[in-house]
Amino acid sequence: MPRVLTVAGSDSGGGAGIQADLKTMLALGTHGMSVITAVTAQNSLGVQGAWELPVEAVRAQYRSVVDDIGVSAVKTGMLASAELVEAVAELIGGTDAPAVVDPVGVSKHGDALLAATALDSVRTKLLPVATVATPNLDEVAQLTGVRVESEDGLRRAAAAVLAYGPAWVLIKGGHLPGEAVDLLTDGSEEHWLRAPRHDNRHTHGTGCTLASAIACGLAKGQSVPEAAAAAKEYVTGAIAEGFALGGGIGPVDHGWRFRR
Ligand SMILES: Nc1ncnc2c1ncn2[C@@H]1O[C@H](COP(=O)(O)OP(=O)(O)OP(=O)(O)O)[C@@H](O)[C@H]1O
Numbered sequence: 033m034p035r036v037l038t039v040a041g042s043d044s045g046g047g048a049g050i051q052a053d054l055k056t057m058l059a060l061g062t063h064g065m066s067v068i069t070a071v072t073a074q075n076s077l078g079v080q081g082a083w084e085l086p087v088e089a090v091r092a093q094y095r096s097v098v099d100d101i102g103v104s105a106v107k108t109g110m111l112a113s114a115e116l117v118e119a120v121a122e123l124i125g126g127t128d129a130p131a132v133v134d135p136v137g138v139s140k141h142g143d144a145l146l147a148a149t150a151l152d153s154v155r156t157k158l159l160p161v162a163t164v165a166t167p168n169l170d171e172v173a174q175l176t177g178v179r180v181e182s183e184d185g186l187r188r189a190a191a192a193v194l195a196y197g198p199a200w201v202l203i204k205g206g207h208l209p210g211e212a213v214d215l216l217t218d219g220s221e222e223h224w225l226r227a228p229r230h231d232n233r234h235t236h237g238t239g240c241t242l243a244s245a246i247a248c249g250l251a252k253g254q255s256v257p258e259a260a261a262a263a264k265e266y267v268t269g270a271i272a273e274g275f276a277l278g279g280g281i282g283p284v285d286h287g288w289r290f291r292r
């Protein structure tokens with residue numbers, strides 16, 4: 033059984049974070065496990081509160097999973113503070129499994145999920161241990177200063193992120209107008225991942241879902257380009273079937289393949 037570990041924050045509304053990750057892992061036929069870094073009070077309208085866990089609690093959860101069960105791949109999401117980013121980077125660096133790093137900065141509603149003082153730790157400690165980093169365009173701007181307004185800028189964004197040391201980067205162009213296009217590259221190979229844009233406002237959790245799905249593919253022994261292509265197909269289906277819940281932005285449908 034491929035075993036996939038998410039190191040991320042809890043979303044009480046169930047659309048993003050740990051909850052999105054575990055649902056993705058089940059839907060893609062793997063055993064999902066979690067290290068919770070922070071708890072958010074969150075729903076379709078936004079983030080009403082966030083509380084970090086002590087760094088010892090994060091280390092202990094990680095050791096419990098890795099030392100007994102073992103992991104085939106790791107995925108990181110919301111890490112909240114510089115202290116947590118550095119602890120998680122050290123843990124991942126000492127684990128012999130591929131790591132997908134989603135450098136979560138801000139929620140879809142604009143709520144900060146990472147302290148501004150943690151950006152430097154993401155650049156210098158976390159990105160260098162990533163097998164694949166999956167920033168969106170806002171995260172690219174925050175981390176590198178590169179601003180992208182059209183597909184032409186995706187190569188520049190990828191080069192700026194690769195300079196920090198991840199083996200691969202997948203730049204998510206989901207926030208650009210037109211087709212939903214992402215660029216996956218290791219600096220020599222380029223893979224353009226294209227999908228039709230679904231005109232659906234219920235997209236809470238897209239980034240978490242894509243990164244977890246890549247980790248599932250890697251856990252099954254797929255190459256990075258194979259895992260990314262399969263993950264793109266899965267997230268595109270989940271976005272197409274995203275549904276209303278609460279009064280704001282509803283979640284993507286992690287179970288779309290079961291329901292079809
Ligand atoms: N409306 C859409 N239709 C189809 N694909 C989309 C749409 N919006 C985003 N995507 C795709 O979803 C994936 C996640 O991209 P996105 O840019 O939404 O990530 P994100 O901003 O990190 O997500 P989140 O806001 O949940 O953290 C990418 O593959 C992107 O191309």
Ligand SMILES: Cc1ncc(COP(=O)(O)O)c(N)n1
Nearest residue numbers: 041042048049139140236237
């Ligand atoms: C705990 C947690 N992790 C990640 C996200 C990003 O997801 P989104 O941008 O879809 O809100 C989130 N909202 N909450």
